[in-house]
Amino acid sequence: MTATTDSVRSALEQDKIESHLNPPGSFDVADHPVPTGREEIWRFTPLKRLRGLHGEAEFMRSATSCTWNTPEGVRIEGVSGEEARELRGISGWAPNTRFAARVLAEVPASLLIDVPADTEVPEPVVVDLHGEDVSVTEAGHVAMRFGRHSKAVVVLNHTGSSSVAAVVEIVVGDGAEVTVVSIQDWADDAVHLAHHQARVGRDATYKHAAISFGGDVVRMDANVTYDGPGGSAELLGLYFADAGQHIEHRIFADHNAPRTKSHAVYKGALQGEKAHTVWVGNVLIRKVAEGIETYEENRNLVLTDGCQADSIPNLEIETGEIEGAGHASATARFDDNQLFYLQSRGVSEKEAQRLVVHGFFNDLIRQVGVPSIEDRLLTTVEAELAKNVLKDTVFETGS
Numbered sequence: 001m002t003a004t005t006d007s008v009r010s011a012l013e014q015d016k017i018e019s020h021l022n023p024p025g026s027f028d029v030a031d032h033p034v035p036t037g038r039e040e041i042w043r044f045t046p047l048k049r050l051r052g053l054h055g056e057a058e059f060m061r062s063a064t065s066c067t068w069n070t071p072e073g074v075r076i077e078g079v080s081g082e083e084a085r086e087l088r089g090i091s092g093w094a095p096n097t098r099f100a101a102r103v104l105a106e107v108p109a110s111l112l113i114d115v116p117a118d119t120e121v122p123e124p125v126v127v128d129l130h131g132e133d134v135s136v137t138e139a140g141h142v143a144m145r146f147g148r149h150s151k152a153v154v155v156l157n158h159t160g161s162s163s164v165a166a167v168v169e170i171v172v173g174d175g176a177e178v179t180v181v182s183i184q185d186w187a188d189d190a191v192h193l194a195h196h197q198a199r200v201g202r203d204a205t206y207k208h209a210a211i212s213f214g215g216d217v218v219r220m221d222a223n224v225t226y227d228g229p230g231g232s233a234e235l236l237g238l239y240f241a242d243a244g245q246h247i248e249h250r251i252f253a254d255h256n257a258p259r260t261k262s263h264a265v266y267k268g269a270l271q272g273e274k275a276h277t278v279w280v281g282n283v284l285i286r287k288v289a290e291g292i293e294t295y296e297e298n299r300n301l302v303l304t305d306g307c308q309a310d311s312i313p314n315l316e317i318e319t320g321e322i323e324g325a326g327h328a329s330a331t332a333r334f335d336d337n338q339l340f341y342l343q344s345r346g347v348s349e350k351e352a353q354r355l356v357v358h359g360f361f362n363d364l365i366r367q368v369g370v371p372s373i374e375d376r377l378l379t380t381v382e383a384e385l386a387k388n389v390l391k392d393t394v395f396e397t398g399s
Contacts, residue, residue, distance in 0.1 A: 131162025
């Protein structure tokens, strides 16, 4: 047992309050039965399509290539042995799913991204993970450490065909300013099961953006806890599901320190028969978390018949001494008034639909804060629309 896991277990013993959507954690794989689908946290997920990643699938050799740039001042490398073991649980979290516990227990190496204190990284750290063989079930662990008053952006870019379970742990030091972007732009046959866990320091600012387009099944948890007062977390998400795709995003903001903030905004679009998206938001405000502010929002745009969007926001409040807490959720088709307005001014129906979708996503895309990523996302939205809503439609350049 490492010093890190010992400290996590000690913290868990001190505070027994748990969210009903986040069961108690444990590093012991035996404490996590194989999900059946009847559990609250698994009831939306198509377990039969996960290729066993949630249960007993063997974590085989890696069939995913991993490359990265190394900006000045950043240490990024694969580590193994004792150094890798010491990174398991650095986010102050113990896994509450079987797959996450297995990743921490069984994967021999970790990808470490280390930004020293008082370092401002001049360009985004981009990690490209490209799957080569969907028949290989594999797993990975990424540990990110950002020192006090550091400033950095990290992009995890997933492409190709893969069946992968992953745990990403993020430690944001006091006063640091950090953005982590995870892009799931997989091929149509990929399966991606992921848990992202962040610990945000005193007066630190953390932004996490989860962006999912490709894959057969993508499920990602994006969780955050706080390491002191004044920490702020912004959780952003954008997803676009096509026929037969299942895309599921879950967030959990655990306000375990006073005067902390969280703001979550996820937006998704669906098109094609049996396209299915799930968003489950949860905020736990503990008794000690006086003076916090939180808001969670999910919006879904259904573009064709045959789609299903599940959206469930939750608030669990243990103290009334807060600045503000709220949530909003909406799922709708094209706004007839918007389409009528555009068409009354000579815009064709298809072009009007295109403009409405771009407007729906545009404000969120701009919040990502990484210009190269923003441009790519606008292009990807256009490509997704071309698969169904705008199929066989040709627009003039500059439209």
